[in-house]
Amino acid sequence: MSELVRKSAAELGTLIAQGELSSREVTQAHLDQIAQTDSAIHAFLHVDVQGALAQADHADKSRGESNSPLHGVPLALKDVLAQKGVPTTCGSKILEGWRPPYDSTVVAKLKDSGIVILGKTNMDEFAMGSSTENSAYGPTRNPWDTNRIPGGSGGGSAAALAAMQAPLAIGTDTGGSIRQPAAVTGTVGVKPTYGGVSRYGLVAFSSSLDQAGPCARNVLDTALLHQVIAGYDPKDATSINAPVPDVVAAAKRADVRGMKIGVVKELSGDGYEKGVADRFAESLAILESQGAEIIEVSCPNFKFALGAYYLIAPSEASSNLARFDAMRYGLRVGDDGARSAEEVMSLTREAGFGPEVKRRIILGTYALSAGYYEAFYGSAQKVRTLITRDFAAAYEKVDVLVSPTTPTVAFKIGEKSDDPVAMYLSDVATIPVNLAGVASMSLPAGLSEGLPVGFQIIAPAMRDDRLYQVGGALERELHAKWNGPLTNQIPDLQVR
């Protein structure tokens, strides 16, 4: 392994800008790392070797014209975002072979900043899952222990960071798909405020919850990437037309003196592993020692969040996924000239969707049907309003809320495959955030029996800067203790 791949994105960006390193060298080093490690990890569904090197060469040529701190730095892109001409499958067989004719806004912004896209990362099919086991192309493995899951749905992006295959990654978070993988791989991931990053070109799972966000191995890199992808997009009616908070400055300031930090009472206790609870308590002690005031806060309606989520997300998904019908793109099954269009649609969907996707389409179709709408979708929307009020009330008292990101460390591959409800519980602490549209970060808090534990920070909508302010402060102390990012402690990572 080239030592290059352990460097932070900020450092690589500086070295490239100063001409100490070329983007081509940096990109090649990461492509080599992928080649050496990905047979064990399977973080990538598609490695765009030629495209990445071409982008790197272009970045080297245009170096002088750019003032982007990430110019020439490589990145791993979750396979749910459209990139023109590059296969985009969402981890599903139904989109096998589809090459989007357009760039998502996130990809366009990455390209404009001179960031090199290495390839597309593995994910649970259509982002439905918490382990990446639901990918139609096989699971991704956790670099900390390849018998364990890397989280999901964005397990590929998180594992790529942990395995030093990329210093930056993009994820998407509908109920925790950025933060839960970040937690179980010892990396950093942010779900920005809903509407903070354009959804144009993000293949929708649940439109009112989906949000793309930045992932990296440290807080500053995450902030630098956040700054690149955030901002109003006239192609997305739900994007917020307001200035992006200065997340980079906040990450650099990293000062919690005088801040009020609320511990969510409902996101602790039963169900949270001891190692998780211990690392959380230690992190709180650090923040307190840095001058923050720790206050316990109650959010009584959070207990309804999981139920509401599993009505809203499948309902929207049942409609969003209707377009995969073999008529215009992707898989087509049974088109033998004798069958009707309806039969081809039905055979294609039967063959193309995996069991979890089918489960959620059926759930959502039922929840929206006449006579059930009010009881299911309608009630879930009411819960959503209550949870939003819980957050609003909490932010009257505190600047940010905190909790463990997940109740447990990474579980073993196959451990929860037959128990969807147990799997759904992995996201119990992350889901309320999506329902309320607020901003949230997960960053490493340490290890429990050799596996990473995540610390979650939740900030009010459009105050994403506070995540970085608090996360940066906590990270500074932890990195000092660990002598670098937590991911440097991964055992047995292929080093040559």
Place this chain on the structure above:
Amino acid sequence: MALSYDDVVARYEPSLGLEVHVELNTETKMFCGCATVFGAPPNTQTCPVCLGMPGALPMVNEKAIESTIRIGLALNCAITPKSRFARKNYFYPDMPKNFQISQYDEPICTNGYLDVEVETDEGAKTFRIEIERVHMEEDTGKSLHVGGATGRIHGAEYSLLDYNRAGIPLVEIVTKVVSSTGKYAPEVAKAYVKELRDILRSLGVSDVKMEQGSLRCDANVSLAPIGSGKLGTRSETKNVNSLRSVERAVRGEMIRHAGLLDKGERVVQETRHFQEDTGATRSGRSKEQAEDYRYFPEPDLTPVAPDATWIEKLRSELPEKPSVRRARLQALWQVPDKEMAAMVNAGAVDLVEETVALGADPTKARGWWLGEISRLANEAEVELSSVSISPKEVARIVELIGAGELTDKLARQVVAAVIAGEGDPDSVIAAKGIKVVSDESSLIAAIEKAIADQPETAEKVRNGHLPAAGALIGAVMKETKGQADAARVRELLLGQLGQA
């Protein structure tokens, strides 16, 4: 044996419900920037958004919102302060997303009305049609079923899909139940669609061409025994592509329903398709098991919340109502009721108005449009507005007649040539060498010859029997190959015969 219509309305009371779909004439589609030109090659006006590509998102066309609000205001509707789009979910190959973005329980305009006038046995009578809602939605693509005998999906060898129409803004205007029209239901339905069409045209929001599908009407009809106070089971007739068809479809369905009810049979709640050739309807999809569209608020779009001052501005800028305008023009031009009605029916009001605005006398302008040009339009089986002669050209012809440079007869030749595409009036006249014979010496010679050829007729005129002059004038016109000004010939002839 089919029932007579009189027999049906003697025993049954009809109820109507009319749903009109209007394609707006915005330059771009409802949710993307694609062009909306009619008749473009298949799939050339498409993009990731209107093809429903994964990840693509809709953005609302502001112009379409404005048009819809203007329609609502013209129909006396309330404008909803905060309305929402909803998804209507169903699978069909020409629906790119397999849901249609529409409006459900929160439409943009509600509770309006439109007054229409229908000629009854007791004279003209006004019927108030109440409007339930005006909402926005996107159009679907088009399927073309190839092979098979019927052109329908069943039996076709394969189907082609054209998504140019997918995403074109549609406005749906839905009436409340229209009852107490009695036997005038077919006429009321037609008058409503016609008045609505005129309003939409005056607003300039749509091409309102029924034959091209930019205005489509679905007619719901039900019958109940007179005095029962009940609503019967309705059928919904689609594919009604002309004003005449609206009337025929309603009348036809009333007779069909009565036939079933008379036999003690049940009217099936279903969609039926109007057959232009026979005037009958054919059974389509049964709606007995109501389709569940699983409507829910469109999460990709924010609510439409038009500014109140903007709405008032739009209201203040509404054009004159067609009915008000008709009354004003009728008074201005001093046209009798019957002729005004003829002008309206022929779709000549705009054309005459424009011609008059270019300087033509109203009576003469009306004469040309309703006379010769209408005759040629009928011959060609096209609408008057589609005939290729402009008000400007008609005004010029009227001007040339007034100046004595054309006779009525010559002018008819010029009109025919202009319509045939031979150029504007002046170039037709130049090219054909058409001119009024104004050399009076040759006219006088022709008159003298006519008098010499018909001495007895000439004598009658000399004795004061003026109608006899017609034969002599005819002979002169024949001699001059129709190029003489008939009025001048008459003048000269009567002068010659001592009757001037």
